[in-house]
Amino acid sequence: MDALLLISFGGPEGPEDVMPFLENVTRGRNVPRERLEEVAEHYYLFGGVSPINELCRELKEAVEKLVDVPVYWGNRNWPPYLEDTVARMKADGVRSAAAFVTSAYSGYSSSGQYLEDIARARAAVPDAPEITKLPVYCLEPGFIEPFVENTRAALAQAPGARLVFTAHSVPLSQQGWEDYVRELKEVARRVHDASGSERPYDLVYQSRSGPPSQPWLEPDVCDHLELLHEEGVDSVVLVPIGFVSDHMEVKFDLDVEARQVADKLGMALVRASTPGVALAPLARDLFERA
Template sequence: MRPYDAFLLISFGGPEKTDDVIPFLENVTRGRGIPRERLAEVGEHYFLFGGVSPINQQCRDLIDAIRADFDAAGVDLPIYWGNRNWDPYLTETVAQMAKDGVRRVVALATSAYSNYSSHRQYLEDIDRAREAVGPDAPQIDLIRPYFDHPGFIDSFVDHTRAALDRLPADLRGEARLLYSAHSIPIAMAQASGDPRREHGPEGAYVDQLAEVARLITERVGGEHAYDLVYQSRSGPPSQPWLEPDINDRMEELAAEGVKAVVVVPYGFVSDHMEVKYDLDVEAVATAERLGLRMERALSPGTHPAFVAMVRDLVEERAEGREPAGLSRLTRECHDCPPDCCKLR
């Protein structure tokens, strides 16, 4: 794995007890002027689950799976973990790596796509952490967006098939697939991607989502119709965000006579709070009210194909191989230009 001497998992972070919830949300929204009452409202999503976000434990589980995979393949890299918004904070992890004598790190973010919050912001987080640690901070190379890597796609194919199989046989063949991703402001979507390359009118993020939905659907088999939908909008009503919202689309589908849907959270790598609440609580309630039969596919989590993908991406970066993927959108290089996914 030369030239690397450590692997770093970077994630969003989440509260792990009730007292953590509001401080965590203050970290997430710092500088945005969001009133405390709104934070308390969002906090209710976490309190419904005992104040614990699943994301940190999911990161621990993924690290355990990666470590086992590394060991089996003879990959001798210590594994570190740092979060953007909660303990273990990225800056503290970078400081520990410096103390341990780590000099060059290959890092993976728990986000597969290209946009400001899912890729560019992680690059900024790395720069801030290294600056805070000082001249002894290791160099950190962030692995490229991996939305069309076979390991990412194959894990969703398996989980989507399993969700379809949970439907009654008479509904399975006509079930609509709803591919759900995190909505973002349209302006952020349009700024996503490499400005040197041509993207669709809504930017690289939407292009990538559309391509991944196509790839999964083709591999699932059958003639399933599908829609791209969005969830987890958090901006003011005056600001345009990507649509349609999943709940609005289910309203339309029910009116059209659709009887069953399979929701695929393909914008996420694990079943964290935005999946557990926005889909398993809110979307389920919408489906029940409409009389729609709904099943949800799991996200990759620790699926063996996803875990093996991590090692492949590390090897790809260490060996300088050309980025590989299943779509025409695969990146041509490992490192983004300075203005990639940058907010205008």
């Protein structure tokens, strides 16, 4: 392989980017304008900036120090767009590349959609480089171990807290959701068992965006906090195992929305960090195996 390509979702980097970004994300889905404006407020709470692009820059820089080939970066929904990155790769003489995506699991939105992104970007560039997506990596030690370390650190702030693992909900109509859930359950088990916690743990979901009539993976994290409160649980550690970095659906849905629920209930809540740049050695290892 001539290069390593980092592929991510993308995110706005200023207030003026927020609505165009959300329009890109929802193009063709007939999402009402008022819903986009509601979600935009989540970004405006953080200055209209999603942390995901800066985290990708940091990850790219860290990976560049570990591999002997050029490292490129392209997004689905915001610059640098994947199509533009592939065009630059071709101009640089890259003939083949391995793609590391910032999504660790199986399923359509976690894996299959990125394959579509790669195909679309290559189709837009005549004689584009061959691009091979690296395998799903959620069960790799290089993914599990940073979560174990971060979970232990969070438990040190709340000894005896209930571990609640969270992941992005998906519709039950989505292809591959069964594999996605199976992998999440295994990651949760491994992180819990290695964390030193002796209390029960839960796997819940967050960030659903479909109409109420459409079944999605449940329970929702905020609903689950209410249930735990009724059971007498007074402290929780949220571990967002479905996410590789602290992008907006972690920063708002957990750090703002879930925390507001916990505060209302008088429940102590600590949120474990996501791996972020700690995934650089894993990206290198997967690339070297390709």
